[in-house]
Amino acid sequence: MFGLRVSLVWGVLVLATIVSWVFGSAHAGVGYRTASVLVIVVAFVKIRLVGLHFMELRDAPLALRGIFEGYCLVVGSLVLGMYLSG
């Protein structure tokens, strides 16, 4: 019904959510700052997976895929940069 690729991506997204939850709430032995950087990076990797595999941008014309990839990279870097400099 979903296909192997989409099922795997979904499993990774659920696992990443749980890992972020553990790191974000308990910090799992790392400092606040490391945990925050980790959850930000994981979030932008997750949205890239949603875009490429659920929105099917993986198979979209390169311009459309490029805008999305650019969004993930630029907004991800902006959020990370603003956090680290804040």
Added chain:
Amino acid sequence: MATDAARVRRTPGEAGTWVFIFGDMTVFAVLFATYLYYRAEDPALFASSQQELNQTFGAVNTLLLLLSSLLVVAAVRAVRDHRGVAAPRLIAGAMACGLAFSGLKVVEYGEKISHDQTPATDDFFLYYFVLTGMHWFHLLIGLAVLTALIVITRKPNLTARQVSFVEGGACFWHMVDLLWIVLFPLLYFVR
């Protein structure tokens, strides 16, 4: 597995849908930056107010939206494979997840307001309510879109334009999921 060159590239949904989706995503990017800007002005206040949030609500809502996205992917595939009865049921399942998200949001907002944590409390709660409220508004629009998709996918034979509308509506719903994936850690975890 097909290589990039061999794969047939196509736009999911109509091109106009993507203008709308990227427009919305840009608005939220500005909101993320605005939140971080004001957080940098008073990190101690943001950290202490953030402690008042119940992370379980946010995490369960993330899982609900991920499940809804999976159901919507399956619905689009059912439409393409002409499995008529499956698509509306799958979309109804996705809507149930969206309604559960809304139910939890009502409980969460109610809990905050009963503890006198409102947009007037401080800058953190102002942005918490603005960002989650804007997202919830998009989710409610998404539920209306999914309702339209149920009506369309119940028809026995869909035109190419209707299939395109289903794909575009599905992508809008995935955008609601995508935005929450960033909002949740930003508001509940990043400190």
